[in-house]
Amino acid sequence: MTHVPEARAGQVKLGLVIDLDTCVGCHACATACKEWNTSGHMAPLPDFSPYGAAPDGVWFNRIHSYEAGEGVDGRTIHFPKSCLHCDEPACVTVCPTGASYKRAEDGIVLVNADICIGCKLCSWACPYGAREFDADAGVMKKCTLCIDRIYNENLDVVDRVPACVQVCPVGARHFGDLGDSASPVSRLVEERGGFDLMPEMGYRPVNKYLPRRDPADPFTPGAPPACETRGTGAASVTDPEPMPGAANPVLRWLDRILSL
Amino acid sequence: MHPAFSIIFFTAASGIGYGLLAIAGLAAAFGLLPESRSLAITATVFALALASAGLAASLLHLGRPERAWRALSQWRTSWLSREGVAALATFAPALGFAAIWAFAGDAKVLLGVAGLLTFGCCVVTVACTAMIYASLKPIHAWRNRWVLPNYLSLSLMTGGLWLAALIRLWGFRAIAMEVFCIALVALAFALKEIYWRHIASKPSGTDIASATGLGRYGRVRAFEAPHTEENYLLREMGFRIGRKHAARLRAIARSLAFIIPWIASVFALFAAGPAGAASLLIAALAASLGVTIERWLFFAEARHTVTLYYGRDDADAGASSRA
Numbered sequence: 001m002t003h004v005p006e007a008r009a010g011q012v013k014l015g016l017v018i019d020l021d022t023c024v025g026c027h028a029c030a031t032a033c034k035e036w037n038t039s040g041h042m043a044p045l046p047d048f049s050p051y052g053a054a055p056d057g058v059w060f061n062r063i064h065s066y067e068a069g070e071g072v073d074g075r076t077i078h079f080p081k082s083c084l085h086c087d088e089p090a091c092v093t094v095c096p097t098g099a100s101y102k103r104a105e106d107g108i109v110l111v112n113a114d115i116c117i118g119c120k121l122c123s124w125a126c127p128y129g130a131r132e133f134d135a136d137a138g139v140m141k142k143c144t145l146c147i148d149r150i151y152n153e154n155l156d157v158v159d160r161v162p163a164c165v166q167v168c169p170v171g172a173r174h175f176g177d178l179g180d181s182a183s184p185v186s187r188l189v190e191e192r193g194g195f196d197l198m199p200e201m202g203y204r205p206v207n208k209y210l211p212r213r214d215p216a217d218p219f220t221p222g223a224p225p226a227c228e229t230r231g232t233g234a235a236s237v238t239d240p241e242p243m244p245g246a247a248n249p250v251l252r253w254l255d256r257i258l259s260l
Numbered sequence: 261m262h263p264a265f266s267i268i269f270f271t272a273a274s275g276i277g278y279g280l281l282a283i284a285g286l287a288a289a290f291g292l293l294p295e296s297r298s299l300a301i302t303a304t305v306f307a308l309a310l311a312s313a314g315l316a317a318s319l320l321h322l323g324r325p326e327r328a329w330r331a332l333s334q335w336r337t338s339w340l341s342r343e344g345v346a347a348l349a350t351f352a353p354a355l356g357f358a359a360i361w362a363f364a365g366d367a368k369v370l371l372g373v374a375g376l377l378t379f380g381c382c383v384v385t386v387a388c389t390a391m392i393y394a395s396l397k398p399i400h401a402w403r404n405r406w407v408l409p410n411y412l413s414l415s416l417m418t419g420g421l422w423l424a425a426l427i428r429l430w431g432f433r434a435i436a437m438e439v440f441c442i443a444l445v446a447l448a449f450a451l452k453e454i455y456w457r458h459i460a461s462k463p464s465g466t467d468i469a470s471a472t473g474l475g476r477y478g479r480v481r482a483f484e485a486p487h488t489e490e491n492y493l494l495r496e497m498g499f500r501i502g503r504k505h506a507a508r509l510r511a512i513a514r515s516l517a518f519i520i521p522w523i524a525s526v527f528a529l530f531a532a533g534p535a536g537a538a539s540l541l542i543a544a545l546a547a548s549l550g551v552t553i554e555r556w557l558f559f560a561e562a563r564h565t566v567t568l569y570y571g572r573d574d575a576d577a578g579a580s581s582r583a
Contacts, residue, residue: 062486069478096341118323127398129566138323
């Protein structure tokens with residue numbers, strides 16, 4: 001059904017928080033996404049002429065790089081972009097077949113490839129370019145938030161996170177319930193001044209972006225995140241214990257190593 | 261937006277077909293339709309064939325055309341679904357109207373009622389077509405109040421010109437309808453000019469700064485794209501048309517869709533016999549071709565917000581839409 005389900009009290013909204021301060025633009029998240037999803041829920045993710053002059057294919061996650069500001073204040077910012085699992089997903093409501101839907105239980109936006117007619121209207125309705133057409137199968141494909149990982153009981157609990165989050169070498173990607181204001185990801189957004197992309201469009205994206213930490217930047221207090229949200233699966237999105245000596249990077253690193 | 265031939269043909273041809281049926285229905289309600297079985301059959305079959313060909317062409321755009329029937333299910337939220345339902349449902353009153361006009365043309369009241377019903381259904385169908393585009397927020401050139409009146413007036417104008425031409429070819433005259441068509445051409449022209457002015461003057465309010473949220477650091481430029489080659493997003497939504505071509509095509513669309521049909525149909529008012537019929541036929545043909553070019557521009561000139569992420573719109577925003 002292309003009705004967007006009514007949000008209930010305490011609605012779970014699974015999504016990603018992407019830290020633009022720590023992202024180094026390595027494209028590992030895009031590669032890991034492709035690797036997992038080409039045999040996952042929306043499989044395959046076809047490639048056309050992968051070794052030719054003009055390779056082309058379906059990717060759920062793409063990493064842009066921008067320059068912002070001038071001179072000494074200029075910055076290079078790497079910018080991963082995938083489906084934002086919006087609260088007002090026009091990609092769902094425009095779908096004429098009901099193939100596009102938003103899950104009531106966790107807010108994940110999915111495509112039922114068995115009934116999609118490949119009209120491409122959803123990709124026109126998405127301001128973010130999150131949906132890509134699979135010319136082989138004739139249907140639309142998109143990020144599933146690794147729905148086949150986050151609830152996968154065959155995986156260890158720490159692995160029940162999207163592939164992009166698990167692989168990120170700098171911990172720039174965080175996964176959790178953004179509907180719960182007390183969740184680690186929500187607190188991270190709160191503390192770091194996380195923002196929406198194109199808020200003026202009114203799609204109310206669930207995924208948030210964290211601005212660069214910069215003492216001179218009025219938008220960020222410059223504090224490190226209060227908690228570590230990497231590797232906390234949907235099944236165990238809980239408030240982690242406060243880390244000892246959170247301000248000391250060596251102790252933080254030790255804490256992380258010992259927590260593995 | 262990529263100007264796909266299947267969609268341009270769909271919106272133009274079905275617009276003409278439903279427009280012709282709508283004007284015929286309206287003319288019937290005012291008692292302006294001549295009684296002629298062969299004219300009735302020719303006009304309605306021509307209109308329904310155009311509408312059907314348009315719908316068939318729209319299927320060519322689908323990745324899985326064999327599943328097209330599923331598109332009729334989500335009319336509660338989807339304008340595309342509503343369009344499909346309305347387009348098919350309109351065939352019922354249209355066929356009834358055609359049968360009455362062809363075989364019971366003297367039953368004026370019945371013909372008028374069926375005509376009005378057909379008119380209403382056709383207008384709803386064309387309105388749904390327009391709303392498919394007018395409902396898309398990421399496309400500034402489409403998400404505005406002028407798209408719906410544009411689609412309706414162009415559909416009624418082209419359909420009306422075809423009906424007027426057919427009536428003349430059959431040797432009848434319906435002066436009131438011809439005058440109505442001349443007024444429609446002028447109205448459609450004015451609405452299209454207003455639309456063009458609107459998209460050139462009104463900023464979208466979205467730019468690379470709000471798309472990335474990086475405007476807080478100063479001017480934002482795309483430094484590196486995620487991929488070296490064109491991908492689906494850029495092919496489908498990053499279509500670029502040269503400013504010169506846009507201006508030239510707009511001039512051609514203006515001439516073919518509005519200026520030539522208006523002059524030819526005014527001329528036809530004062531010309532009896534074959535000259536009048538020929539000039540109305542020229543008006544209808546020119547308008548159809550002109551609307552097809554107009555529709556190509558409607559797609560080609562429309563910019564999608566996804567191109568902002570590729571840094572494509574900041575330098576020449578709105579440039580190609582000024583002509």
